[in-house]
Amino acid sequence: MKAATVSQLKKELSYRSPEEVLEICLRLSKFKKENKELLTYLLFESTDEAGYIESVKNEIDLEFENINTNTYYYIKKSVRKILRSIKKYSRYSQKKETEVELLIYFCSKLKTFKPSISRNTTLMNLYKRQLDLVEKIISTLHEDLQYDYRLELENLAN
Template sequence: MKKKNTAEIKPVTVNELKKEMLSLPHAELVEICLRLAKFRKENKELLSYLLFDASYPETYLDQVKAYIDAEFDGMGTTQAYLAKKTVRKILRVTNKHIRFTQSKTVEVELLLYFCKRLRRAGDLLRQSVQLGNLYAQQLRKIDKLIDAQHEDLQYDYRRQLEQLVKV
């Protein structure tokens, strides 16, 4: 029996990457960023966010909410399986945009908005155990995130959360 080669090429630490990037000339750094953008779609989306949208978080938040609206509006509720797939896709994309922003406030805003839209699906939410569990999981996540917010924001977010809990 042949032994498998288990040796892996391990990536360097973020700190080592930072040191190396600081030593590179500007033009070479730009080339590396462009190469990363060509390599994966998510890298390109993150780079687009950082260059064009990071300075305008409210506008970006509105764009993500518009995406959520469009996806929920286009979702058919006649077939539960397809509706569940669509809801999971919307949540996956929403979480990706949350990761881009790295803002707990934006995370609370987007998850609250996602849950409001999911709650409007009413019958679908009551009929599907999986979607009910997903909804409850997101509410618990929002509850934990609210604790990390400023006191003024906590009050506003708690009121919105209480409305979502009343099903």
């Protein structure tokens, strides 16, 4: 079965009654955890972006506490997992400010992580790539926000 395009889906949904659309959304939420998470964001958390960012930061804190620090191999795997979840939560929000805040928070946690990431080339490269990405996203934001975020970014780069 070939999936329909977004425009085809939009057109078809416009023909359906609100009850049918509700049923389709509920059925969709049963299939993947990501669908349910996105619906949760859209229905409950999209109105309070600051609260959403705080809840994601709390989750990042928990994940950093649970990292197995026996070897750098486990640290790398865990850090990549945390980064994947940050990307997913940023995609739900679709706001560049949210993505910048979460990535800056991630980089600050990674920089202060013990054992130090400076002893591992892969982790340092991952850290630098995230800083570059933040810099790239910041350049697309409003000038006032750019100034504030660049100050934070400079602190991380040093």
